[in-house]
Amino acid sequence: MRAVVQHRYGPPSVLESSEVARPSPGRGELLVRVGAASVHPGDYFVMTGEPYLVRSAFGLRRPRHGIPGRDLAGVVAAVGEEVTAFRPGDEVFGWSATGALAEYACVPADHLVSVPADVSIVHAAAVPTSAMTALQAMRDIANVRPGQTVLVTGASGGVGSFAVQIAKAFGAEVTGVCSTRNVDVVRSLGADHFVDYTKTDFTRAEQRYDVILDNVEAHTLAAVRRALTPTGTLIPNSGHGGRWLGPVGRVVRARVRSGFTRQRLTPFTSFSKRRDLLALADLLATGQVAPVIDRTYPLDDAADALRYVGAGHTRGKVVITV
Template sequence: MKAFVLPKYGSPDVLELREIPRPVPKDDEVLVRVHATNVQPADWHMMRGEPYIARLMPGPLGLREPKISILGADIAGVVEQVGGNVTEFTPGDEVYGMPKSGGFGEYACVAANELAPKPKNLSFEQAAAVPLAAGTALIGLRDQGGIRPGLRVLINGASGGVGTFAVQIAKAYDAEVTAVCGTRNVALVRSLGADHVVDYTKEDFTRGDRRYDLILDCAGGRSGAACRRVMTRKGVHVIVGGKGTRWFQPVLHITATLAANPLVPQRMAMADVIGYPETKKNLITLTGLIEEGTVTPVIDRLYSFEEIPEAIRYSEQGHATGKIAVTVQAA
């Protein structure tokens, strides 16, 4: 099979398109013929090994070289083979899911508990855009944020991969949603259901008069202290990520925000989809929202498999609206 292999840290130029053996599923795994994947910030952070401080922490970044050789954390495709202990899938099933790696290859082995049947009303490219980003939004709003009807929710970074899902999911829970984005995406986030839109090029939401019960921060451009100025006393501030740098960010931003927990009445939390144990249940929940028409992936650009390095370059610019999808193999 063909796959883009990451032999060392660096720019997209270090990715090598190679012919490698097809993986063999373990007893609790499923071999998926990958039809589509997507490119997201997690991919190029791992490709570059940044921020450098993360190489000293538990996770996918090795100190001198990557622990993961094939990037790609979201896939949609067709079951090719199942492991000996897998009973819920059979060859030919259309699935989508969130493997630890392998999306940048024609085949990937995925734990059965990280897969679910693909939403019937989505293409493979649309489905591949869902797992990590929509799962992060769901965990941040529902599990960490305790979202419920009538809650006043602000989503900072509402036009990005996580943010576009978060606006729709928050509205599905009948929350009052304020979306923060740039000028060119105001119409988009309104179309996704946002009740109020703040154009960050014209207004600083942390200086406004409105108060929020829940802030889902996908952008990280404001400090925890600044966000607390516009939160209710028992509000929740959930961090998804933030602007990265080579050395420390967004790790220091996340750490500093969470460190305030014992000192302030509001609660600080982080949406960690990678370490979440209920991936399949979350995917099934998302499938329900998608098939009923409540949630729809927003696709910025579609690339071919051979264009994955170029797709990463575009992602690194930080201007993508919604998701960047990749067709790996035609359906």
């Protein structure tokens, strides 16, 4: 089968398109014929091995897994022992530990759910990691409720575009922060208001918000706190930072400062959960959430896709078709 292979950490040029053996599903696994796989900043960090902290999970000197990629959608080709929920021919989407950038991938059955009717494979592949991050931030961390005011920075990006829609689905009044060229995208997501950061600094405006999901972190914590209500919640969410520890320093500062104010400063790490994927499938099925697809690339151009994601200006999601 055709697959994207990585033998060392580095820039997108380390990715190679190669012929490799097709895997076989183990107990509790499905063999999925991948139709599409999405990529996000986390995939870029794993590819480069920076911040170096990621290497503790993916291999200290070189990638432990030769085929990158996590989020996918496709058709079940075969089922392993003890799998009863799916059968060959079912359309599924979800996440794998690795190996999504290939024609076939073995995935634990409990990492997958059925693709809703009228949702394409490309759109389904765009959902798992980014949408689960947005869902957990809005529902579990911020506990967004009807009537609250929510501000999302990077509102046109992968996590941001889902967060705007999910906050609206929860009944919030949502403001999206974006650049001039992305105003129409943010408006199409259902945002009630938008802030063009090239013209306005939201941290210096008079408006205060109950919840701020900061996907960009272009301002200091102190500056963003000025835009919070006295008991508001700030969720810093960015993988950027130093080459060694990435965002850990900012996380520690947020934790410390949170102990000295009624405001909640709550950085978090999202965890993939099947129940959350099922919740997202329901939101997709009802039309309350719809992925924004920026660009699609064929499998052989995966390096170009990661290069584009690494530049940090995507509108919605980048998907690789297989």
